[in-house]
Amino acid sequence: MRKFIAFVLALLYLGQLLLPGRVIAAVTNNTPATSSTVVLFTEDQNFNLPTNSVSYWFNLPKGADIADCNVNLHISFSTTLLANHSNVSVLINNSPVDTKWINELNAPKTTWWKVSIPPAMLKENALNELKIESKQRSILGDCADIDNSSNWMVIHKDSTMGFTINEYADAVLSNALPIFGDNFLNKTAISANYILPKTVNQDTLSSLLKLSSSLGRNYNDKANLNYNVLSGNITGNNPPGNRIFLGPLQEWSSNPQLTLPAHKLSAADGFLSIRSQTTAGTTPTPHSSNLFNLLVTGDNQDSITKAVDFLARKPLMDQIKSNSLTVSSNTKLDRTPFELKKDGLYKFSDFGYSSINLAGAFHQKTYLTFVQPQGIQGAKGSYLNIKFNHSKILVSDRSLMTVYINGTAVNSAKLSAANAEDGTLKVTIPDDALTSPVINVAIDCYNYLGVVDCSKNYDDTAWTVINPDSEICLLPGKTLLEPDLNSFPYFYTQEDVGTPQVALSLPTSWNRSILETTSLLASRAGQSSNTTMDWNILGPNDSLTSNQKKMDIIYLGSYRTINLPQAIKSNLFVTPTGNGTFSIKDGLGIEPETLQNKLLVQVIRSPWDSAKRLYVIMYDNDKDLNIFKKILSDGDLRAKMTGEIAVIDPDYEIHNFNYTKNNSVNNSDNRFIDRIQALEDFTHLPWWGLLALFIGLIFGLIAFGIYIYRVTKKGPKNNSN
Numbered sequence: 001m002r003k004f005i006a007f008v009l010a011l012l013y014l015g016q017l018l019l020p021g022r023v024i025a026a027v028t029n030n031t032p033a034t035s036s037t038v039v040l041f042t043e044d045q046n047f048n049l050p051t052n053s054v055s056y057w058f059n060l061p062k063g064a065d066i067a068d069c070n071v072n073l074h075i076s077f078s079t080t081l082l083a084n085h086s087n088v089s090v091l092i093n094n095s096p097v098d099t100k101w102i103n104e105l106n107a108p109k110t111t112w113w114k115v116s117i118p119p120a121m122l123k124e125n126a127l128n129e130l131k132i133e134s135k136q137r138s139i140l141g142d143c144a145d146i147d148n149s150s151n152w153m154v155i156h157k158d159s160t161m162g163f164t165i166n167e168y169a170d171a172v173l174s175n176a177l178p179i180f181g182d183n184f185l186n187k188t189a190i191s192a193n194y195i196l197p198k199t200v201n202q203d204t205l206s207s208l209l210k211l212s213s214s215l216g217r218n219y220n221d222k223a224n225l226n227y228n229v230l231s232g233n234i235t236g237n238n239p240p241g242n243r244i245f246l247g248p249l250q251e252w253s254s255n256p257q258l259t260l261p262a263h264k265l266s267a268a269d270g271f272l273s274i275r276s277q278t279t280a281g282t283t284p285t286p287h288s289s290n291l292f293n294l295l296v297t298g299d300n301q302d303s304i305t306k307a308v309d310f311l312a313r314k315p316l317m318d319q320i321k322s323n324s325l326t327v328s329s330n331t332k333l334d335r336t337p338f339e340l341k342k343d344g345l346y347k348f349s350d351f352g353y354s355s356i357n358l359a360g361a362f363h364q365k366t367y368l369t370f371v372q373p374q375g376i377q378g379a380k381g382s383y384l385n386i387k388f389n390h391s392k393i394l395v396s397d398r399s400l401m402t403v404y405i406n407g408t409a410v411n412s413a414k415l416s417a418a419n420a421e422d423g424t425l426k427v428t429i430p431d432d433a434l435t436s437p438v439i440n441v442a443i444d445c446y447n448y449l450g451v452v453d454c455s456k457n458y459d460d461t462a463w464t465v466i467n468p469d470s471e472i473c474l475l476p477g478k479t480l481l482e483p484d485l486n487s488f489p490y491f492y493t494q495e496d497v498g499t500p501q502v503a504l505s506l507p508t509s510w511n512r513s514i515l516e517t518t519s520l521l522a523s524r525a526g527q528s529s530n531t532t533m534d535w536n537i538l539g540p541n542d543s544l545t546s547n548q549k550k551m552d553i554i555y556l557g558s559y560r561t562i563n564l565p566q567a568i569k570s571n572l573f574v575t576p577t578g579n580g581t582f583s584i585k586d587g588l589g590i591e592p593e594t595l596q597n598k599l600l601v602q603v604i605r606s607p608w609d610s611a612k613r614l615y616v617i618m619y620d621n622d623k624d625l626n627i628f629k630k631i632l633s634d635g636d637l638r639a640k641m642t643g644e645i646a647v648i649d650p651d652y653e654i655h656n657f658n659y660t661k662n663n664s665v666n667n668s669d670n671r672f673i674d675r676i677q678a679l680e681d682f683t684h685l686p687w688w689g690l691l692a693l694f695i696g697l698i699f700g701l702i703a704f705g706i707y708i709y710r711v712t713k714k715g716p717k718n719n720s721n
Contacts, residue, residue, distance in 0.1 A: 039159070039160055041056070048153075050151070059126070061168070066122055072112060073112065073115070075110065077102060077136070080151070081151070085135075088100055088102075088133070132155055146362055172321050172322060177218060192244055194208060194228065194515075194519060196229065198232045210522070212526070214308075216526025220528075233251060233255055247297065251297075262324075270307030271324070272296060310329070348469070351370055351472075358465070359462070363445075363446055375492050375610075378475055387467040388424075390465065394447055396416035399447055402444045407440070447463065449462050480610050482605075483644070491528075492529075492613070502552050507558070524632055541563060544565065549606070559619070568607060599631075599648040600616075600619070600647055601641065602644065640656075644659055
């Protein structure tokens, strides 16, 4: 018996030696841990009050297994801080992790502080908050450090958070959108590799752009975009990264790295699935990779559209805990059109704002933005009427509310016992602020309680609340706002019923560069306009239909091949006329020589609907399109585009121009289309009704003139006896 047992053990040992390594790995499923580091902030965080805090939020996906977590803070502080009265703390999900006195950081002015965070404190499938707090003093005495420039601490932007990851995430559809748009290891970017069929038609491109705009809409705070778009059935490990396979089901039926429908799909059904990336021929496990393949498909374009529309709605996707889904429903876009008010009087709640609580002693501030409806400039006398209430124990002689518009202080009011329950502050909007499509408002409250201990929290006793029924009155005007390249590309979609639509004219050849450029463009449009969009694709020789003329429009092409309608050429600032020549508005400061090897971006109001925008993007050579891709990918570069015209060189230097403002031209008063628009608003008749009325009036006057002529020529009858 002993010999038999020894023989069996020897066989088992020999079998372990001979078995291939991949089989052993498949049996043990022992995926090695990986380490990753993320940067916490895009800019330095300045602490200059007695108490300060800043938070970093990250979503830990379902199934993530974190072996180790730490925060490495680069801190500088004033040498005037009192070491035994100043400290800094790290908290995770409002639970304290560690605190240090300044004198414990072992440096006179700047240092690094590493804090280990127990993985058990992290929440799976939920937002986690890393908070850094400081209490700092440089002068003893009750609140002596308020507005003291020597009382400061800086958390530098190279501070990081590190993770050691055993398992990344479950391959379930509720994780699909966060994997691309809210990856906790890449918080500043949306990253995706799109895989399209070998032949890309208009339907597939429209689906790609709608999906890209939905990613932008769902993650509109991401500064950077990292997209690759490839055609063909990719089965290897390149390109590296999370991938979206988009197109008809028959294109993907032979791909072993995709989860396909278990049963034949109905022609009316779309299909979504997600799966870990694995080597072809192996069986995937829930955690076999930290990269995933998402399949968006159907038998025809209608069914693919169903899948895209469902995927675009994050609240629906969050409910799907399986790795595949058959989509039978027609999912409508979850948006409510902005209701226009004839008197121009809106509540803050109409713009999505709820009650705003400015809690805490001393300086408290909030920022609001208001988009002027329909792109029409509010008339002189437009105003804000801020309704508020505040704590009754605020000291009225020192407590104050100040309102800023576009960075300039415009009015203030004391926070006194008289307005504690029902306060109002009316602020006239300056005329120059009304010339901007977006009005930026800041409300600063100084909640003063008297002599207090600044190391304590007074949120429950020192507060001012801005009520959501506060008003902004944008008196109806007749002047249309001149569009610019801020937040490019931006469209007024608030009043659109249903899914907003964009008409996009492209060159004949849709190479990889064109596909990547348009996907980036669609995501930026989704971010700026905060909506998902349908895209109508046109070739360079296609004419706009009557329906497309009612849409926002983008033309993209080279100086030599772009084919612009005459109505656009008549209003454009720089128009190519062939053979390297251009028609350029006088006084613009642009010459044909300055456009060589450059990208040119222009925006005007649509000549067919003045409430819509029209962008024209042109380039000298096809390689110059890479300039445009870089601008769209990099949030900092994109933010540098401002005027009506931007000329961008291969070094990404951006030259902005304003023709209308610089030449004192008020297009909205001089353009025939705007006069027609004003008449339509006044008479409540469409342009063709006005035309018919005008023609009828002309014929009536002619008929009346003929009648008078005949009567006078005939003269009175002679009466004779």
